[in-house]
Amino acid sequence: MRLAVMPRVRSLLVLLLVSHTAAADPPPLYEAELRLGYGVTVAGSGGAMETRPTPLSIAATGSVAISVEPQLAAYGGVIAETLDRNSVGATAGVRLTSPTLPVRFAAGGVYVFAPFTLWGGQASVGACHRGGGLGLCGDLQLTAYVAGTDLAPGHTVTQIQGVLGMVFDAL
Numbered sequence: 001m002r003l004a005v006m007p008r009v010r011s012l013l014v015l016l017l018v019s020h021t022a023a024a025d026p027p028p029l030y031e032a033e034l035r036l037g038y039g040v041t042v043a044g045s046g047g048a049m050e051t052r053p054t055p056l057s058i059a060a061t062g063s064v065a066i067s068v069e070p071q072l073a074a075y076g077g078v079i080a081e082t083l084d085r086n087s088v089g090a091t092a093g094v095r096l097t098s099p100t101l102p103v104r105f106a107a108g109g110v111y112v113f114a115p116f117t118l119w120g121g122q123a124s125v126g127a128c129h130r131g132g133g134l135g136l137c138g139d140l141q142l143t144a145y146v147a148g149t150d151l152a153p154g155h156t157v158t159q160i161q162g163v164l165g166m167v168f169d170a171l
Helices: 002-022
Strands: 030-044 050-053 056-067 071-082 087-097 103-114 118-131 134-147 156-170
Touching: 030 071, 030 134, 056 087, 056 156, 071 103, 087 118, 103 134, 118 156
Parallel strands: none
Antiparallel strands: 030 050, 030 056, 030 156, 056 071, 071 087, 087 103, 103 118, 118 134, 134 156
């Protein structure tokens, strides 16, 4: 059975690579993205670690291209968390996109400022399917809060979320 599945998987990968290589449009100068994320939180310190669902995170970001080769963009925006925790904050960072594959990598920081503060870093890897100025993206995002008034001394909060995004391009 494994031998029968492998040619189909290879054919699908080749088709995906060829379709994205042939349709390699120039990167957009500006983008807007709406994102929803949900996953698992690990909080605590040492042996007192606790695992629970993350709040639902909602983000609205904008990005501007800062390099064409490699395709690099700076992004920034607002975030909100709901379901189990209500908070508002901001995020900013850089995003690297492959010119031939639908893959993208992002890294940056996040600051939650209401009702309490949290500071941390954020990284994600994902893919987008684009067409006609719109794109549907899926990312695996890691957020690590390491400081703030909402953390006990010596504790951290790490979130692993699946994120679904809708991207709007503008040249």
